Amino acid sequence: MNDVSLSVIDLFKRYPGADEGVNAVDGVSFDVEEGQFYTLLGPSGCGKTTTLRCVAGLERTDSGTIVLGGRPVNQVTPKIFVRPEERDIGMVFQSYAIWPHMTVFENVAFPLRGFARSRKHLRRTEINERVTKALETVQLGAFAERPAPKLSGGQQQRLALARALALEPKLLLLDEPLSNLDASLRELMRTELRRLQRQVGVTTLYVTHDQQEALSMSNRVAVMENGKIVQAARPREIYRRPITKFVASFVGRTNLMDVTIIGKGQGDHLRLDTPAGVVEAICPADIRDNDEALLSVRPENIQLHAARPPEGTPNVYPGMVEYVLFLGESCEYQVRVGHQQLICRVNPDIVFRRRDDVFVELPTEHCVVVSDEHGTTPETRQDEEDDDDEFETFGVDPLSAPLESV
């Protein structure tokens, strides 16, 4: 295992406010290994920015320990609070404020001069070298003398990054740095940012509400809900083996079915009673005794057949097509199976029409039992139940009907 570069242990941060205030960060713990790209992913208001600001030292925590490169920078007893400028971090925020009255070069050099005054003395030649290197890294070397406002949106974003990198920080903190860019540039910058991070090798804590950004860029993703981390794992695992209903529906789209666990199936599979029939499924978390379990099956993992698959194929059910949407790269079907509606996304070469009889196959390895538990605190439970629907339909194309759930 690599060295741990950042440890956040049992972090709490409460903002005072009407009634009881807000538990913005409610017992968050995670480790980021050296060189890792670690992402906090969650909907707006779940506490991502507050967590990042605590790590940066821009917020005082209520409790919790933060260790950066082996050195505690935030601790309650004995009290330790290291000021932001002494934490060896670089930051880029959503509003990546470049200084409009300065050139590109000066934008990167300026914090180094301030930095030189506060702690280490950087000689002018060293500042020049660092700025040149940072600008070359983000491919803005040719623009050094240009006034900063004369850069395009993507270039300004790279400039903000160069400014953070020139500090040669131990840790880079990025808070939704791509969200001000238009869609195509955002996708381009996603690849670019990840390439740069690898090249420089700087440990990175990234914050986003965009699941595709999180899945495509990160070594590890921690999904946050109501100030808590509900699951932290590699992107593929988050997507393929979500442990709660919230993770399953926030990260990608899914079909959710009510289940009753009826017993053990083959190997460590579970047998479930569902509105579609009896299903064999896997259960990544220890929720076997939980009444509030649900079955999650992603639309692209469901298979549709015109004829009944061979005897012995598990989880096959007769169904009827209710609607068809041609989406170019794929075709989306809503199929009724027993008392359940399922959204299926298949290869567009497979053609069925409305009211066609089909056989629906739910491959066991894609049938995942998830819990209905939330990362919630008692005082916010009521609000959060009201918010459920919002999470449920996140990321659903406006064209398609909402997914059937509970």
Ligand SMILES: Nc1ncnc2c1ncn2[C@@H]1O[C@H](COP(=O)(O)OP(=O)(O)O)[C@@H](O)[C@H]1O
């Ligand atoms: N300065 C503040 N004062 C009061 N409440 C705040 C403040 N900053 C954030 N909050 C609240 O804390 C919660 C978490 O906010 P934030 O960390 O900004 O979430 P995210 O970055 O995930 O959108 C939200 O309910 C938000 O309204």
Ligand SMILES: [Mg+2]
């Ligand atoms: Mg935020």
